[in-house]
Amino acid sequence: xxxxxxxxxxxxxxxxxxxxxxxxxxxxxxxxxxxxxxxxxxxxxxxxxxxxxxxxxxxxxxxxxxxxxxxxxxxxxxxxxxxxxxxxxxxxxxxxxxxxxxxxxxxxxxxxxxxxxxxxxxxxxxxxxxxxxxxxxxxxxxxxxxxxxxxxxxxxxxxxxxxxxxxxxxxxxxxxxxxxxxxxxxxxxxxxxxxxxxxxxxxxxxxxxxxxxxxxxxxxxxxxxxxxxxxxxxxxxxxxxxxxxxxxxxxxxxxxxxxxxxxxxxxxxxxxxxxxxxxxxxxxxxxxxxxxxxxxxxxxxxxxxxxxxxxxxxxxxxxxxxxxxxxxxxxxxxxxxxxxxxxxxxxxxxxxxxxxxxxx
Amino acid sequence: xxxxxxxxxxxxxxxxxxxxxxxxxxxxxxxxxxxxxxxxxxxxxxxxxxxxxxxxxxxxxxxxxxxxxxxxxxxxxxxxxxxxxxxxxxxxxxxxxxxxxxxxxxxxxxxxxxxxxxxxxxxxxxxxxxxxxxxxxxxxxxxxxxxxxxxxxxxxxxxxxxxxxxxxxxxxxxxxxxxxxxxxxxxxxxxxxxxxxxxxxxxxxxxxxxxxxxxxxxxxxxxxxxxxxxxxxxxxxxxxxxxxxxxxxxxxxxxxxxxxxxxxxxxxxxxxxxxxxxxxxxxxxxxxxxxxxxxxxxxxxxxxxxxxxxxxxxxxxxxxxxxxxxxxxxxxxxxxxxxxxxxxxxxxxxxxxxxxxxxx
Numbered sequence: 001x002x003x004x005x006x007x008x009x010x011x012x013x014x015x016x017x018x019x020x021x022x023x024x025x026x027x028x029x030x031x032x033x034x035x036x037x038x039x040x041x042x043x044x045x046x047x048x049x050x051x052x053x054x055x056x057x058x059x060x061x062x063x064x065x066x067x068x069x070x071x072x073x074x075x076x077x078x079x080x081x082x083x084x085x086x087x088x089x090x091x092x093x094x095x096x097x098x099x100x101x102x103x104x105x106x107x108x109x110x111x112x113x114x115x116x117x118x119x120x121x122x123x124x125x126x127x128x129x130x131x132x133x134x135x136x137x138x139x140x141x142x143x144x145x146x147x148x149x150x151x152x153x154x155x156x157x158x159x160x161x162x163x164x165x166x167x168x169x170x171x172x173x174x175x176x177x178x179x180x181x182x183x184x185x186x187x188x189x190x191x192x193x194x195x196x197x198x199x200x201x202x203x204x205x206x207x208x209x210x211x212x213x214x215x216x217x218x219x220x221x222x223x224x225x226x227x228x229x230x231x232x233x234x235x236x237x238x239x240x241x242x243x244x245x246x247x248x249x250x251x252x253x254x255x256x257x258x259x260x261x262x263x264x265x266x267x268x269x270x271x272x273x274x275x276x277x278x279x280x281x282x283x284x285x286x287x288x289x290x291x292x293x294x295x296x297x298x299x300x301x302x303x304x305x306x307x308x309x310x311x312x313x314x315x316x317x318x319x320x321x322x323x324x325x326x327x328x329x330x331x332x333x334x335x336x337x338x339x340x341x342x343x344x345x346x347x348x349x350x351x352x353x354x355x356x357x358x359x360x
Numbered sequence: 361x362x363x364x365x366x367x368x369x370x371x372x373x374x375x376x377x378x379x380x381x382x383x384x385x386x387x388x389x390x391x392x393x394x395x396x397x398x399x400x401x402x403x404x405x406x407x408x409x410x411x412x413x414x415x416x417x418x419x420x421x422x423x424x425x426x427x428x429x430x431x432x433x434x435x436x437x438x439x440x441x442x443x444x445x446x447x448x449x450x451x452x453x454x455x456x457x458x459x460x461x462x463x464x465x466x467x468x469x470x471x472x473x474x475x476x477x478x479x480x481x482x483x484x485x486x487x488x489x490x491x492x493x494x495x496x497x498x499x500x501x502x503x504x505x506x507x508x509x510x511x512x513x514x515x516x517x518x519x520x521x522x523x524x525x526x527x528x529x530x531x532x533x534x535x536x537x538x539x540x541x542x543x544x545x546x547x548x549x550x551x552x553x554x555x556x557x558x559x560x561x562x563x564x565x566x567x568x569x570x571x572x573x574x575x576x577x578x579x580x581x582x583x584x585x586x587x588x589x590x591x592x593x594x595x596x597x598x599x600x601x602x603x604x605x606x607x608x609x610x611x612x613x614x615x616x617x618x619x620x621x622x623x624x625x626x627x628x629x630x631x632x633x634x635x636x637x638x639x640x641x642x643x644x645x646x647x648x649x650x651x652x653x654x655x656x657x658x659x660x661x662x663x664x665x666x667x668x669x670x671x672x673x674x675x676x677x678x679x680x681x682x683x684x685x686x687x688x689x690x691x692x693x694x695x696x697x698x699x700x701x702x703x704x705x706x707x708x709x710x711x712x713x714x715x716x717x718x719x720x
Binding site for chain 2 (some may be wrong): 054097107117138139140150153154187194195207218219221222223225233235236237240241242243244245246247248249251252254255256259260262263265266268269270271272273274275276277279280283284
């Protein structure tokens with residue numbers, strides 16, 4: 001039924017390489033059927049084949065492309081770009097560039113993945129310095145997409161609008177939300193709050209005719225509430241918000257563990273409540289929402305956490321498959337084109353330029 | 361033993377007015393003795409005296425200054441400045457300006473408190489647009505001060521250094537940390553990460569001779585870990601980090617409640633573990649760390665949460681007393697002066713100006 005598709009995997013990436021990538025493929029197929037989905041695994045053939053055998057994966061599902069070369073997890077992006085050619089990471093991306101594969105997944109070095117993806121695939125969003133990373137944030141309503149969470153340190157209004165366009169298409173393609181709502185992260189919900197970049201981005205989203213469901217400004221508390229489907233923010237604030245949240249979740253988990261093991265009575269209580277508590281922790285398990293696409297490239301690249309489990313890697317594969325099968329690239333392409341045209345229009349862009357110049 | 365001191369209270373501020381302010385005074389005295397500390401309560405005399413009577417507070421502890429006028433919780437700052445004169449909020453701050461009181465505490469309208477404090481007391485930190493707000497963030501090690509969490513949207517390097525100076529003195533005065541460590545919030549710990557403002561602030565803190573214990577860049581996860589005693593950030597990022605954390609904590613608390621009431625067995629488990637869980641939730645109870653000083657003014661102003669309990673208001677009084685009794689103002693004054701001198705020095709400020717200009 002579904003169209004056949006090829007997913008390129010960096011089998012050597014991450015903390016565990018093929019011993020998580022092969023079980024990740026198995027896990028994806030178990031959960032999602034994987035009909036019509038085949039994989040190219042790039043890396044050490046012997047190691048990959050050994051893990052494939054353990055997982056019962058055969059050549060009709062996995063194509064192995066041997067390479068000895070690996071980009072180390074701590075390698076600097078510039079170095080990885082210079083000497084990464086022919087590595088499992090590089091070859092995995094090149095399979096997308098050549099059109100052979102519909103998407104690539106890697107749990108490898110984030111900086112290297114970003115740099116080599118940008119080098120090989122080039123940016124499709126003209127305003128972006130580098131790809132934007134999306135976090136799928138658990139909320140009582142499901143998942144909210146937050147972007148950018150780490151790549152673009154200073155984001156002007158046009159970049160924020162690009163994040164909105166890409167985040168919206170991502171929510172539809174991957175999380176099946178028909179008409180995602182979009183909020184811009186700010187320090188208050190009133191129109192005059194925040195700095196020039198967020199106010200101008202809000203104006204463009206309201207008046208730009210992108211066909212997006214723009215909700216307005218949202219605050220930090222709104223992320224975990226799930227007030228909107230897509231939260232747009234610059235990469236500096238987004239990265240800090242995400243990591244702050246991770247720190248708080250870990251702190252509370254630590255306190256809870258301490259409390260539930262502090263006495264015999266509380267240990268007994270914890271034992272009784274354990275199945276419910278386990279279900280709860282699954283809701284905020286980062287592996288369940290693993291797979292952060294790097295958006296804004298001419299091709300689909302998905303980053304898995306370096307330390308993801310096989311279930312986590314399987315979740316990242318799912319993100320790649322859903323994006324590759326959707327009309328994400330076309331939808332985004334059309335709206336990015338619209339933005340470019342809008343910004344060239346002197347009337348629309350007047351808020352950013354002195355009037356004298358835009359009249360010329 | 362301790363020197364006598366007068367604390368000015370906006371008795372009408374917050375969601376509950378005198379019915380929390382008077383019990384707050386009683387709570388403070390019960391926990392901290394309050395020897396040598398007297399209070400001026402500004403607001404409706406009849407209402408205040410009724411609450412004082414309930415709490416057993418007499419005239420030798422509380423001086424009542426009547427006024428009918430109150431700034432509403434939803435009044436715009438500009439409006440509050442125009443027509444707030446003679447209100448309980450205004451008079452409470454004026455008692456600090458005149459030198460009668462050593463500090464003021466209000467649970468009232470934050471924007472109005474900021475605006476009227478700035479109007480009456482004036483800024484002591486020359487680079488700041490408005491006062492910086494400090495959040496006392498619970499960590500496994502105790503408390504980390506995070507500032508600014510909401511006032512200054514765009515902060516240059518000099519402002520970030522001012523936050524470091526004020527946050528450090530705050531941690532010593534209020535939390536008794538002898539030599540607080542300071543980190544600047546960033547997207548990574550390497551020196552070249554982040555935007556120009558944070559890198560330049562780091563350089564000033566390293567090389568400026570402020571006598572501060574500068575640790576380096578910290579990430580979002582480091583806040584709740586307690587990696588440093590003071591986390592410095594611009595008001596935009598700080599506000600979003602704080603509110604994101606609040607949202608996440610609330611989300612996890614909701615999941616936990618849901619899990620612990622999901623079945624008879626888990627309810628029984630929750631019952632057994634309840635004392636331990638209650639002790640845990642006290643550690644992250646916002647009332648325990650209530651009282652965010654507005655820093656950078658010529659006078660000590662402490663903001664209590666509008667919805668604080670009497671224990672929470674008592675905690676805010678403690679912050680005001682500790683700041684007023686310490687050498688906070690002198691210590692900060694000396695280092696702010698040092699910063700001003702440094703920034704006027706062409707060699708030190710060369711990173712911010714073209715060389716040609718700074719040589720002239």
